[in-house]
Amino acid sequence: MRDRFEGRRSPAGAVMALAGAMAVMAVTASPASANFSACVTNLRDAAAKAGISRAVVSRALDISAPDEKVLRLSKVQPEFKTPIWDYLGFLVDDQRVADGQAMMRRYDSVLRAAERQFGVDRHVIAAVWGVETDFGREAGDSFLPHALATLVCEGGRRRDFWRGELIAALKLVDRGDLELNKLYGSWAGAFGQTQFIPSTYQRLAVDFDGDGRRDLVSSVPDALGSTANYLKRAGWRTGEPWMIEVKVPAGYSGPTGRRNRAAIADWSRRGVTRADGRPLTGGGEAGLLLPAGGRGPGFLVFRNFDAIYSYNQAESYALAISHLADRLAGYPPLRTPWPTDDPGLTRAQRLHLQKLLLAKGYAIGDADGKIGPVTRDAIMDVERQLGMQQTGRAGTKVYRALGGR
Numbered sequence: 001m002r003d004r005f006e007g008r009r010s011p012a013g014a015v016m017a018l019a020g021a022m023a024v025m026a027v028t029a030s031p032a033s034a035n036f037s038a039c040v041t042n043l044r045d046a047a048a049k050a051g052i053s054r055a056v057v058s059r060a061l062d063i064s065a066p067d068e069k070v071l072r073l074s075k076v077q078p079e080f081k082t083p084i085w086d087y088l089g090f091l092v093d094d095q096r097v098a099d100g101q102a103m104m105r106r107y108d109s110v111l112r113a114a115e116r117q118f119g120v121d122r123h124v125i126a127a128v129w130g131v132e133t134d135f136g137r138e139a140g141d142s143f144l145p146h147a148l149a150t151l152v153c154e155g156g157r158r159r160d161f162w163r164g165e166l167i168a169a170l171k172l173v174d175r176g177d178l179e180l181n182k183l184y185g186s187w188a189g190a191f192g193q194t195q196f197i198p199s200t201y202q203r204l205a206v207d208f209d210g211d212g213r214r215d216l217v218s219s220v221p222d223a224l225g226s227t228a229n230y231l232k233r234a235g236w237r238t239g240e241p242w243m244i245e246v247k248v249p250a251g252y253s254g255p256t257g258r259r260n261r262a263a264i265a266d267w268s269r270r271g272v273t274r275a276d277g278r279p280l281t282g283g284g285e286a287g288l289l290l291p292a293g294g295r296g297p298g299f300l301v302f303r304n305f306d307a308i309y310s311y312n313q314a315e316s317y318a319l320a321i322s323h324l325a326d327r328l329a330g331y332p333p334l335r336t337p338w339p340t341d342d343p344g345l346t347r348a349q350r351l352h353l354q355k356l357l358l359a360k361g362y363a364i365g366d367a368d369g370k371i372g373p374v375t376r377d378a379i380m381d382v383e384r385q386l387g388m389q390q391t392g393r394a395g396t397k398v399y400r401a402l403g404g405r
């Protein structure tokens with residue numbers, strides 16, 4: 001429900017850019033913009049009919065052209081498949097572990113209170129926060145009413161879904177949970193410290209700091225309490241594990257998959273062992289994930305893994321949260337290396353790689369550690385010049401070839 005790789009939050013800049021776009025549109029009115037205006041007028045009526053005050057509606061939907069960035073991002077096809085080791089290298093690096101442990105100390109009493117009240121392990125709550133927004137640093141810079149109006153009026157598919165999210169967002173403002181100017185988030189409507197979409201916010205957000213408002217944008221306690229409530233409602237089982245790293249025997253061809261659950265004793269009989277060498281024991285049923293095949297790390301995943309999965313419906317995502325939670329709790333990195341001779345880079349290494357590319361004269365813009373199409377093109381060119389296989393991937397081989405360590 002979100003795109004966590006987009007730029008960092010800068011509401012003021014977004015509003016100024018929008019004002020510029022609107023000025024241009026005013027002198028070049030076209031049939032397309034007339035259609036957009038008619039669509040937005042309908043949305044204003046629908047919002048008013050849903051009971052939202054006219055004042056909020058007119059301030060939120062004062063828009064005469066689609067949000068271009070939202071249009072662009074909503075049409076991006078994920079043509080570049082990210083290997084699991086790149087994805088985890090980016091989301092679970094030493095820096096995020098250190099930042100997370102510092103944040104866990106700072107919000108210790110809040111996290112422990114959430115753990116008590118909702119029964120959800122506090123390391124997992126903190127891991128969701130870290131993966132979703134880097135602990136509140138990257139919550140998105142799209143103004144939600146404009147983003148959602150763009151998706152309704154120009155997006156094609158899922159109009160009704162986006163319309164519902166828009167109305168839900170405005171209701172949050174109308175009811176006094178949030179100021180309108182706090183509604184900044186991802187292009188797809190997820191927002192706040194732990195990136196809820198508005199309908200989820202309406203349903204599951206809690207006022208955990210007791211000020212009478214549910215503010216997941218500015219109140220860290222509200223965001224952490226709400227995330228714990230979300231996971232509880234998604235079926236979290238207090239005191240049970242979420243994931244154990246395991247090894248499978250060479251040539252393993254038995255069952256795999258999150259939903260192919262079996263008792264721990266059954267996995268043991270199939271030759272599955274804990275990666276840390278301790279005996280594989282315990283209750284509960286688990287499924288076996290081998291995201292890079294039998295030669296890479298294996299994971300037994302429990303019901304609580306499914307609760308995490310429901311947050312973003314991707315196994316790689318749930319693996320990242322689960323592993324970050326373990327790291328925050330003091331456990332070491334994965335025991336089994338990924339089956340590749342070209343492992344992924346941490347965020348610090350990605351940033352350094354971009355600086356090395358800039359130093360070689362590639363015009364890739366500001367080094368921000370985010371690997372987009374422009375950086376990938378530069379990497380392809382470096383690979384070509386060095387006679388390497390052209391992948392366009394920010395991996396260890398090209399990083400070392402450029403002098404990175």
Ligand SMILES: [Ca+2]
Binds near residue numbers: 207208209211212213
């Ligand atoms: Ca509150």
